[in-house]
Amino acid sequence: MQVNNELKKMVAFIKQEAHEKAREINIKADEEFSIEKSKLVRTETLAIDAKYERKFKQAELSQQIARSNVTNKTRLKVLAARQQLLDDIFDKAREKLADISKDAGRYEDILKNLVLECVYALNERDVSIRVREKDIGVVKRAVEKAEGEYKEELRVEIEEGNWLPADGFVYPLSSLSPSRAI
Numbered sequence: 001m002q003v004n005n006e007l008k009k010m011v012a013f014i015k016q017e018a019h020e021k022a023r024e025i026n027i028k029a030d031e032e033f034s035i036e037k038s039k040l041v042r043t044e045t046l047a048i049d050a051k052y053e054r055k056f057k058q059a060e061l062s063q064q065i066a067r068s069n070v071t072n073k074t075r076l077k078v079l080a081a082r083q084q085l086l087d088d089i090f091d092k093a094r095e096k097l098a099d100i101s102k103d104a105g106r107y108e109d110i111l112k113n114l115v116l117e118c119v120y121a122l123n124e125r126d127v128s129i130r131v132r133e134k135d136i137g138v139v140k141r142a143v144e145k146a147e148g149e150y151k152e153e154l155r156v157e158i159e160e161g162n163w164l165p166a167d168g169f170v171y172p173l174s175s176l177s178p179s180r181a182i
Contacts, residue, residue, distance in 0.1 A: 111142035133163040
């Protein structure tokens with residue numbers, strides 16, 4: 001009986017130890033599960049945040065591109081309207097310029113002022129100008145007046161034989177000879 005009692009105590013002790021060990025294993029497994037679950041949740045959260053950030057940046061970039069396209073279209077419309085307005089102004093100016101040459105006194109004064117303006121803009125005392133062949137007389141008188149008004153000695157050469165077109169339009173400087181012609 002005493003052996004039996006001792007045996008029962010030992011069995012009870014071993015069972016008790018086994019239950020405690022099983023409980024410790026369960027607690028440790030639960031902790032490890034929680035840690036692993038937290039890592040997975042954190043990893044997936046970071047992945048979702050990165051994906052959201054990437055999509056947000058793509059959406060923002062798309063908005064900027066759309067805004068830029070709208071701005072560029074508007075800018076192009078403004079430039080087209082501006083160009084049309086300038087073309088209209090130039091056409092009206094050409095019409096008025098054709099009429100100006102009919103008033104010899106006024107035309108001579110305008111040519112004198114143009115010569116002076118060009119001389120001041122070029123900052124040169126020796127210049128060469130091109131004119132229409134039919135304007136040679138009035139231009140010579142205008143140059144004489146300009147030479148008289150210029151604050152320093154001025155020498156203006158009229159390129160005879162190298163005439164501007166007879167249609168009455170003056171072309172940009174870039175289309176003239178590389179010399180300092182006005």
